[in-house]
Amino acid sequence: MGSNQGELLHQVLAIVIKELKILMRDWQALALLFAMPAFFILVMSFALEGVFESGSRDRPIEIMVVNRDGGGVSQGVISDLKRMEGVTLIEFADGAPLSLEKAENAVGKGQVALALVIQEGFSDKILLPPKDTRQKAKIAFIHDPTTNIRLLAGVKGTIQGIVHRRALIAAIPQRLKRALRTEGIQSSYPVGSWSQILDENIDGLLAQATGEDGGQASVEFLNLSPGGAAAGRFPTATEQSIPGYTIFGVFFIVLTLASSFIQEKKDGAFQRIMAAPLTKPAFMVGKLLPYYLVNLFQIALMFAVGVIFFHIQLGNLSALVVVSLALALAANGLGLLVAALGKTEAQVGGWSVLLAIILAALGGMMVPSYIMPGAMKTLSLFTPHAWALAGYHDVMMRGLGLREVLLETGVLLGFAGVFFIVAFWRFRFH
Amino acid sequence: MSGPIIRVEDLRKKYGSSEAVRGISFQVHPGDFFGLLGPNGAGKTTIIGTLTGWIAPTGGRIEILGMDLSSRSKEAKKKMGLVPQGFAFYPTLTARENLGFFGKLYGLKGRHLEERVTYVLGIVSLEDRADQAAGTFSNGMKRRLNIAIGLLHEPALLILDEPTDGVDLQSRNKILETIKRLNLDGVTILYTTHYIEEAEDLCNRVAILDLGKIIALDTPRGLTQSFGKGIIQIELNAAMDESLLRQMETIGSVLWMDEKKRRVHLETDQTASALSQLLEWKEKRKAIFKSLDMMEPSLKTVLIRLIGRSLRD
Numbered sequence: 001m002g003s004n005q006g007e008l009l010h011q012v013l014a015i016v017i018k019e020l021k022i023l024m025r026d027w028q029a030l031a032l033l034f035a036m037p038a039f040f041i042l043v044m045s046f047a048l049e050g051v052f053e054s055g056s057r058d059r060p061i062e063i064m065v066v067n068r069d070g071g072g073v074s075q076g077v078i079s080d081l082k083r084m085e086g087v088t089l090i091e092f093a094d095g096a097p098l099s100l101e102k103a104e105n106a107v108g109k110g111q112v113a114l115a116l117v118i119q120e121g122f123s124d125k126i127l128l129p130p131k132d133t134r135q136k137a138k139i140a141f142i143h144d145p146t147t148n149i150r151l152l153a154g155v156k157g158t159i160q161g162i163v164h165r166r167a168l169i170a171a172i173p174q175r176l177k178r179a180l181r182t183e184g185i186q187s188s189y190p191v192g193s194w195s196q197i198l199d200e201n202i203d204g205l206l207a208q209a210t211g212e213d214g215g216q217a218s219v220e221f222l223n224l225s226p227g228g229a230a231a232g233r234f235p236t237a238t239e240q241s242i243p244g245y246t247i248f249g250v251f252f253i254v255l256t257l258a259s260s261f262i263q264e265k266k267d268g269a270f271q272r273i274m275a276a277p278l279t280k281p282a283f284m285v286g287k288l289l290p291y292y293l294v295n296l297f298q299i300a301l302m303f304a305v306g307v308i309f310f311h312i313q314l315g316n317l318s319a320l321v322v323v324s325l326a327l328a329l330a331a332n333g334l335g336l337l338v339a340a341l342g343k344t345e346a347q348v349g350g351w352s353v354l355l356a357i358i359l360a361a362l363g364g365m366m367v368p369s370y371i372m373p374g375a376m377k378t379l380s381l382f383t384p385h386a387w388a389l390a391g392y393h394d395v396m397m398r399g400l401g402l403r404e405v406l407l408e409t410g411v412l413l414g415f416a417g418v419f420f421i422v423a424f425w426r427f428r429f430h
Numbered sequence: 431m432s433g434p435i436i437r438v439e440d441l442r443k444k445y446g447s448s449e450a451v452r453g454i455s456f457q458v459h460p461g462d463f464f465g466l467l468g469p470n471g472a473g474k475t476t477i478i479g480t481l482t483g484w485i486a487p488t489g490g491r492i493e494i495l496g497m498d499l500s501s502r503s504k505e506a507k508k509k510m511g512l513v514p515q516g517f518a519f520y521p522t523l524t525a526r527e528n529l530g531f532f533g534k535l536y537g538l539k540g541r542h543l544e545e546r547v548t549y550v551l552g553i554v555s556l557e558d559r560a561d562q563a564a565g566t567f568s569n570g571m572k573r574r575l576n577i578a579i580g581l582l583h584e585p586a587l588l589i590l591d592e593p594t595d596g597v598d599l600q601s602r603n604k605i606l607e608t609i610k611r612l613n614l615d616g617v618t619i620l621y622t623t624h625y626i627e628e629a630e631d632l633c634n635r636v637a638i639l640d641l642g643k644i645i646a647l648d649t650p651r652g653l654t655q656s657f658g659k660g661i662i663q664i665e666l667n668a669a670m671d672e673s674l675l676r677q678m679e680t681i682g683s684v685l686w687m688d689e690k691k692r693r694v695h696l697e698t699d700q701t702a703s704a705l706s707q708l709l710e711w712k713e714k715r716k717a718i719f720k721s722l723d724m725m726e727p728s729l730k731t732v733l734i735r736l737i738g739r740s741l742r743d
């Protein structure tokens with residue numbers, strides 16, 4: 001090896017060692033580099049477990065059934081549903097058959113995603129001619145307006161298929177009788193002639209028996225909200241996703257805010273500000289206010305895009321504003337906390353991204369919390385994201401007002417308070 | 431004002447178990463150009479931090495224009511201007527925007543603020559760059575903007591921490607001229623620098639710091655008279671042997687010698703005769719002597735004597 005290459009190698013090695021030393025000295029930043037993907041995998045795996053495994057034998061979907069019919073067809077539907085893999089039917093509460101009120105209550109509280117109500121006279125109405133629309137057999141799906149439409153669609157589709165099949169099996173003998181009458185075939189014909197009669201007429205008879213309503217029994221399916229929520233309108237997929245995306249975006253202020261403190265200290269401007277005749281609270285308010293306004297503008301913009309391009313409905317505006325004010329305060333508090341705890345740019349960057357993603361995943365921004373396992377559901381309550389999302393859902397999807405979002409607003413303000421107190425306590429002004 | 435501009439009594443600052451400032455006391459009088467000299471880690475920046483209020487002292491008392499800094503910090507800070515060691519401004523803002531922002535922190539507003547901004551830009555010769563982003567400036571221009579921000583609110587006391595560090599000679603001269611003029615106009619200056627010749631040229635009083643303590647405080651002339659002897663810096667090609675060391679001790683005292691025994695500081699009252707003796711030995715032992723450098727008594731030799739090395743070593 002020539003002396004030049006030797007020198008080059010020496011220099012490269014020196015740089016590598018220097019960089020490694022710097023990295024090792026900022027151990028928190030280094031730890032975050034490893035911890036971030038590990039946390040991400042852990043949280044996302046637990047959170048998404050519901051999506052990929054819900055409806056499986058190990059993680060069955062719980063569906064409440066209120067049978068107000070009691071007839072043979074509805075019993076058949078229920079026994080078919082029970083045989084479905086990945087579904088657990090809940091028919092009883094406290095030893096008694098489920099009432100509509102209890103089912104609505106459970107759906108409203110997010111204890112189950114779906115309730116099935118088999119209306120009175122379902123079994124009898126199935127047997128009536130399908131042309132009589134006033135007498136249609138009815139089944140209602142009760143689900144919360146915030147329940148993910150895409151997730152529900154598959155479950156509802158399967159249930160509808162089972163109901164149609166069972167209804168058709170029940171209705172075919174009646175229909176066949178009607179078809180025989182229409183074809184002028186009398187039941188009094190000698191037994192030996194039936195084989196020939198059926199051979200000659202089977203296609204026409206089956207077409208009449210199954211083709212009266214396109215091969216389906218006449219069952220009407222209704223979509224209802226649980227009691228207390230605005231009835232008659234279910235949110236669009238965009239309405240469901242915009243609050244989550246908004247909250248996710250709002251918490252990215254943590255990175256911007258915390259980095260600005262670190263940069264200010266690095267530039268030396270912080271030292272000059274501390275030497276100025278200025279109180280620390282005044283400095284903090286002046287420093288945080290622009291980021292708070294940025295957050296509010298960000299929220300307004302996200303909802304404006306939703307209204308203008310996707311025609312989403314915002315619900316009670318004053319309630320929406322109150323939740324937004326509290327949400328932005330919590331996000332700013334977290335930003336200041338990261339600025340107070342992070343010593344270097346790398347630490348601040350690592351913590352900000354880690355918190356933005358992990359809290360969003362835990363808080364139900366990426367995966368609805370109702371399909372998370374129990375422990376994750378409980379953990380999600382420790383994130384401001386989950387409370388902000390609940391507040392927005394109450395206003396935009398359940399049509400609730402200011403009074404109903406006071407709890408969510410209060411909890412968000414509580415998060416903000418804790419973040420600010422710890423941040424002020426730990427912030428290094430010197 | 432008849433009292434001191436700065437009165438510091440038994441100032442202390444601890445960081446954990448390490449004591450950065452160990453009970454120092456001094457006064458700076460109106461019109462003073464007061465220098466704080468000392469090697470890195472001597473405590474200069476910590477002292478400036480405590481004087482300007484961004485570092486809380488562990489003990490002691492600071493008065494600025496008779497106002498206790500702990501109880502009347504806001505009023506005291508209004509009388510002080512700070513020029514920190516780093517470029518303490520926002521690089522993405524223009525010079526004018528930076529000045530405007532910091533001026534407002536000191537309560538300047540409206541036409542008065544505009545006038546002051548224009549005035550200080552003139553003092554540091556940055557009028558034609560006023561609307562350029564400060565981050566695009568050369569180091570010299572950044573240093574000048576740093577000074578302009580410190581001057582904006584017409585402080586009675588200007589504290590400058592290494593204001594010429596890392597700038598070219600031309601910019602350095604410009605900065606020094608500006609500071610001299612300010613002092614002549616009545617602004618009291620507290621100044622730290624690595625450049626001993628700057629302190630010698632500018633300061634009427636100098637405090638020499640080492641390991642968080644003031645080890646000498648006087649006028650540069652007074653310090654030189656008290657502590658300044660001639661120093662001969664000797665560099666050898668090989669380690670000093672015992673016989674050469676004994677010879678050297680006959681013409682002066684060895685102040686300092688490096689670990690390899692190849693660099694020696696020899697202090698003497700009779701620099702001329704000591705040098706001629708050394709030149710004679712050099713002639714005889716050409717192989718061992720690499721260089722001889724004589725320093726007449728000055729602030730530099732005072733520092734070498736008191737601290738054991740030059741500030742730049």
